[in-house]
Amino acid sequence: MRPITDTVNSSTRKSVVFPTLLGSVLILLMMVVGLIMLLNQGKLITISDGFFYKIMTLHGTGMIGAGALAGTAIMYYFTSQYIKLSKAIFVSNIVLSILGVVMVLIGIFVFDFAAAWTFLYPLPAISGGMWGAAGAVFYLGGMTVLGTGFLLFYLDTGRAIIKKYGNLGNALGWPIIFGKTMKEELPPAIVAGTMVTIVNTAALVSGASVLIMSIINIFNPSFTMDPLLSKNLIYAFGHIFANSIIYMGVIAVYEIFPKYTGRPWKVYGNFLIAWNASTLFTMIIYPHHLLMDFAVPKWMLILGQVLSYANGLPVLVVTAFGALQIIFRSGIKWDMPSTLFFMSMFGWVMGVVPAIIDATIAINHVMHNTKWVPGHFHMYMGIGAVAMIFGFMYYVLKVEGLKMSSYLDKLSFWVYLLFFAGLTFSFLYSGKLSAPRRWSQHFPEWVPADQLGAVAAIGIIFATSVFIIRFAVSAKQIGTQKDEKETKEKLYA
Incomplete structure (x- = not known):
């Protein structure tokens, strides 16, 4: 098998272990929370409606936060090979994330906040007696602290990109698009990292503004917001x-497949145009979440639908086909990292299909508030984004020369894929049956699909536990072998 190495130093490799492991463990816990909700909807256990909505709030908030934390570790790990990032800022994001999570948990389980991750105004302040001001303030404050940590990370990434490439346009390849040459190397990792930096900075500023205004409203009810503006800001933040x-x-x-195949991932015009288009589209397609809001200007709804179609294609096409081109007849030897990353391409492609269907206004009016939406999102996230996180964990073990696969790992891969497919099918089928996506209690005709989803969730939790335990057991050794090699080289120099 082709030896796999990279230029990341031991310090950087060690620094990503904790946030990757923490993010993965939180994802596992959110899976358990999701299982509890499915068991309740499937009439296999009984929990109170109040508790259901509290853990529903935790599930939506926690899964995205955990995935983003592990995602920043991936982004930091690979982009640090090309730009100089601040380790202090990276660590600050981790610390603020932990603090924010604690505040969110206090808001939910101590003070009973249960308004879902959407926290639509004026619900945090007017709960009908379900929670008080303390619960809303702890939750909204925790979300603000979380967002502050991520915003610091993206601002630092933007600073480092601008310092090396002059401006963000250069890092998105504008000179190459217009037929010019660039002095600095422009790897795909930097193009993708620039896009994420731009869109998430906009998203986090939007989120922070509505969070802070909501907190002010709780303490001073005379301070009011336009509910439609508030909803736009929340969904702009959440969707992006x-x-x-x-x-x-x-x-x-982009970084790993070239190492496996010995073929470079070339940055060419169409690739750069796709990422530039996605940078723009990602920030303005969120209105497809508002298609049922008659008060939204019609032009926004049309724009949301058209660009939702368009956004699903550029980056996905160049990435999926790029991966196939690099792999085709390359003699690649499949192992856990390469298999998980290839599966993530499949999950991404498949997850986009029901999302585009849902973005059609006529279908959206019927399907958007059903479990069809969790169906597409779990496919997109679980078989796509989360699979990338697990693939990254195994990759770090591989470059360290540690044991990273066994028959149990391979079995867990297939269990994860097949059972996640079963989970997403149960959601999509529930959507076909018009099962609402935020109801604690389900009618009898919806229950069989919920029970199927619960069984699938158990398999997913088993496979995920294997992935995490494998990484956790080897975590202490990460970075030590390279340190020992460097020490010997210095001693015998």
Whole structure:
């Protein structure tokens, strides 16, 4: 098998272990929370409606936050080979993320906040007695702290990119698009990292503005917001930030497949045009979440639908076909990292299909508030973005020369893929049956699909546990072998 190495130093490799492991463990815990909800909807256990909505709030918030934390570790790991990032800022993001998570947990489980991740105004302040001001402030404050950590990371990444490439346009390849040459090397990782930096900075600023205004409203009810503006800001924040996880993960795809195949991932005109288009589209397609809001200007709804179609193609096409071109007749030897990353391409492609269907106005009016939406999103995230995170964990073990696969790992891969496909099918089928996506109690005709989803979730949790335990057991050794080699080289120099 072709030896796999990279130029990342031991310090950087060690620094990504904790956030990757923490993000993965949180993802596993959110899977368990999701299983509890499915068991309740499937009439296999009984929990109170109040508790259901609390863990539903935790599941949506925690899964995205955990995925983003692990995603920043991937982005930091690979882009640090080309630009000088601040380790202090990277660590600050981890610390603020932990603090934010603690605040969110206090808001939910101590003070009963249960308004879902959307926290639509004025719900945090007017709960009908379900929670008080303390719960809303802890949750919204925790989200603000979380967002601040991520914003610092992206601002530092933007600073480093501008310092090396002059401006963000150069890092998106504008000179190459217009037929000019660039002095600096422009790897795909930097192009993707620039896109994520731009869109997530915009998303986090939008989110912070509505979070802070909501907190002010709780303490001073005379301070009000336009509810439609508030909803636009919330969905702009949530949609962009959630989707960016797969864009951070795909940086690893661009870096790893060339190492396996010995073929470079070339940056060419169409590739750069696709990433530039996605940078623009990702920031303005969120109105497809508002297609049922009659008060939204019609031009925004049309724009949201048209660009939702368009956004699903550029980066996906150049990445999926690029991966196939690099792999085709390359003699690649499949192992856990390469297999997980290849599966993530499949999950990304498949997850986009029901998303585009849902973005059609006529279908959206019927399907958007059903479990069809969790179906496409779990396919996109679980078989796509989260698979990239697990692939990255195994890759780090591989470049360290540690044991990274066994029959149990391979079995877990197939269990993960097949059972996740089963979970997403159960959601999509529930959507066909018009099962609402935020109801604690389900009618009898919806229950069989919920039970199928619960069984699938158990298999997913088993496979995910194997992936995480494998990484956790070897985590202490990461970086030590390279350190020992460097020490010997210095002693015998």
